[in-house]
Amino acid sequence: MQLESTSSKEFSKEAVRHFLVFKQGFLQKKGKNGAYDALRQLECIQIDPISVVHPNHHLVLHNRVVDYKPSHLEELLYKDRVAFEYWCNEKSIIPIEDFPKFRYRMKNPSQFHSPFYERIKAQSKELHKEIKYVLSEIKKHGPLSSGEFEQKRKIEGKLATKVLNLLWDCGDLVIHHVEGNRRYFDLTERVLPSNMNEEVASREEYEQFIIHKYMKAYGLVDIRDWRFSWLPLKIPQRKAMIKRMIEADKLCPIKIEDIKHTYYVLKENLSLLENSDTAINESILFIAPLDNLLWNRKMISDLFDFDYAWEVYKVPEKRIYGYYVMPILYGTNFIGRIDPKLDRQNRKMIIHSLLLEEKCFGENLVDELVAALQRFLSFHEASKIEINKTSPKKLKRALMRELS
């Protein structure tokens, strides 16, 4: 199937990088309202529980909102209820106005992903009694976590987790609040306004909505992406969908210098891509491992000539850059990697390594790195810093001179 049209526009890598970085809105917002605006601009933020430093979702907002605090997001989720948690780019935080659209997926969970759901769906008949019991207990007592079912009620903890997740997948329960990493679930009808819970989109409406949302969030559309369109589509179905969108004048194929692979961009974003004068943040940023900018690792490699792999899931002997390694962004380039860990007891930020790419180091970078580290420390309420390894070696002394 030939998808490239003769009218494909050609762009430099730098122009496309500028477009992608601009769309992320780095350090463009302020305060709790700014955090909400950033969430809407990003479409969703991926959740991750690993807390070596602040977890992924907080790091993502820290890089968009100049004075961001984790309490901003907690309030947006559990007090103001202008955001909710559900499957989007994996488990994600999503603006609440999208909730009615997600109802289609909630009511038809077997049509979508989640191997976890598939595993327990097979047991759903057997779980019928437990489902009824969990719902009635929550109705009676208010928000409950899996732990409470194990401790005080007659249901084993792992089974309670399965049932709670199943009911959450299906939209019968929402996350009321979180204590540590324990989620408390409540009835959706009790937490959200009735209009949110009544409207159910059709399959067609949901698909159109989620495809558009995906394309806006990614900026560049890549048919190889394993999360393509956040729908379970095989390659031929993806090609057919792209063809339809090109014919409907909603999507444009683009050619990028030195890249054979064809990427696509929403027609509505084309003028933004063509306009490389848009102002972007020029400070150094430590990008979260699951930041929206990094969702498509192949695209990052193509456009930024930077191969990034998060190493938390690698066996220790195969790690090259460190367990929680984060890319360092400077303007429209990745200039290196940082592997941090917060020592919470001593309020000390330990930088296991800070490695700059070859050719990236210049004396003027030191000031920018110091500013970025100071902001990172302040965000984590760390009063001390320890830097173990840098590349180049002389960077460590230069940084410590400014930071201590």
Add this chain to the structure above:
DNA sequence: GCCAGTCTGTAAAGAGTCCC
């Protein structure tokens, strides 16, 4: 041989539980 899809290993913090 290549590509798509599936399965498994891996690790962290925080809260709760158990036992001395």
Add this chain to the structure above:
DNA sequence: GGGACTCTTTACAGACTGGC
């Protein structure tokens, strides 16, 4: 009281399998 242990949460990366 406090140390040791268990449970909970998550999905990427790489190994593996199967189809063409």
